Amino acid sequence: MTGRTVLVTGATGGIGLEAAREIARMGARVLVGARDAARGQAVVDSLVRGGGQAELLLVDLASFASTREAAARAAAAHPALDVLVNNAGTARRERRLTEDGHEVTWQTNFLGPFLLTRLLLPALRADEGKPPRVVNVASEAHRSGRVDFANLELTRGWSTYRAYANTKLANVLFTRELARREPGIAANAVHPGVIATDIWEPAPAWAVAIGRMLMRRPASGARPVVRLASAPELEGVSGRYFKRFREVAPSAAAQNDADARRLWEAAEKAVEI
DSSP states (O other): OTTOEEEESSTTSHHHHHHHHHHHHTTOEEEEEESOHHHHHHHHHHHHHTTOEEEEEEOOTTOHHHHHHHHHHHHHHOSSOOEEEEOOOOOOSSOOBOTTSSBHHHIIIIIHHHHHHHHHHHHHHTOOSSOOEEEEEOOGGGGGOOOOTTSTTOSSSOOHHHHHHHHHHHHHHHHHHHHHHOTTSEEEEEEOOSBOSGGGTTSOHHHHHHHHHHSBOHHHHHHHHHHHHHOGGGTTOOSEEEETTEEOOOOSGGGOHHHHHHHHHHHHHHHTO
């Protein structure tokens, strides 16, 4: 990865932090995507102390303004971007709206990454070396998801798990449509495993405690992500879904090309692009 520039969102903890560490060790310059400046700078400092190249990119995917500003800063500093890892995500105990008027899980997990990716497409297309890559961190939870175009943001029937699963289905559909629209960019989605991260905070405390004993560690979850971002044998592979290291078929809903196109168009309207 020497000489390559890689943006990792949600890089201050969990899978994102471990992926950023490994990618930096491989020689890439890592843009540490973070909501919190202090935490983000601490990660940058740690990567630099370890001999890596890193810089902070402040971005809150629950804010379109922040996402737009981050994309502009990244593109100005790095006109050619090699890899974008859309890792940041959330799950919430209750339904609420962002400053932009969207359900927060839907915006953080799908609309925000969609907007960031769309705005960075010129930088990804500008890569004159190896084919650029986009890695979308999804989940096997997508198999429980449903895209209801009359109720995308769950104004009816909201629950923590349903909101999360629907965004993960959206991530896989987005990946599929991105691969179709941008044949020069390798776009893939990955389920990194059931990993002990802060994403489980909305669950009951007893379930979190037990789960953390049984789940894989974040470093384990980062390995499939790093592989999709860097492995030579995956060069040119696009539009696929991986369950950790193995390519598998996603759910039938995630293979619906008409829904993928329609969701893309709905997202463009939502983010006003």
